[in-house]
Amino acid sequence: MTIAGVSQKFNVSQDTLRYYERIGLIPRVNRNKSGMRDYTEDDCKWVEFIKCMRGAGLPIEVLIEYVGLFQQGDETIDVRKELLIEQRKQLITRMEDMKKTLERLDYKIARYEQTVVGKEKTLRRPED
Template structure:
């Protein structure tokens, strides 16, 4: 399988695949007769797993630690399990935070439904000057 095919099958770009190889997240790919990268099914599965880790917010440096343990063989199983389960715990904690914030959002959205009630405990129903009335500089985020 060529790098472009692998890209299509995994949903990441060929650029990113090369980048992952460069930093050590992917093994050095085997090359075909003309020096091009040639992949097997295992690459699809491994990238799929990396993508899942990424979905859960794992930083690349941690994926790298995982990949290196993996490369050291079966004896690192417990270490890998520990790495993953610590990560899982962090993700669950983060998930709880998001849920809690979402509840606040739900309340606020529901509040907008009721014809512009001005709850004094709802800071967002105050209308102080949030934009930039002076001509003061704003960075690239300012245009919008």
């Protein structure tokens, strides 16, 4: 698949895909005879994985480390697992913080809605 096709499929810019490859977030993509990137199904799985992990807030440095460990082979399985467990813990903490923020926003919005309703009542004429 071409870089344009991968870009469209995963809604990631071509520049981002090139950057991810350059910094080692996705393994080197093979090139066709014309020198154009030719993404395989495995390459696309890496793009999907990285996009998912970035969307969850995992740092680029952690993902570069993970990809590097993956490329070293099965002897790094335990290290990779621990890395993912640690990132999971951090994600849970961020989610809990976000839940608290959401609750606070809901509270503030409700307060504004009460204020607006209260003002509407005081603006009406007594005969309404």
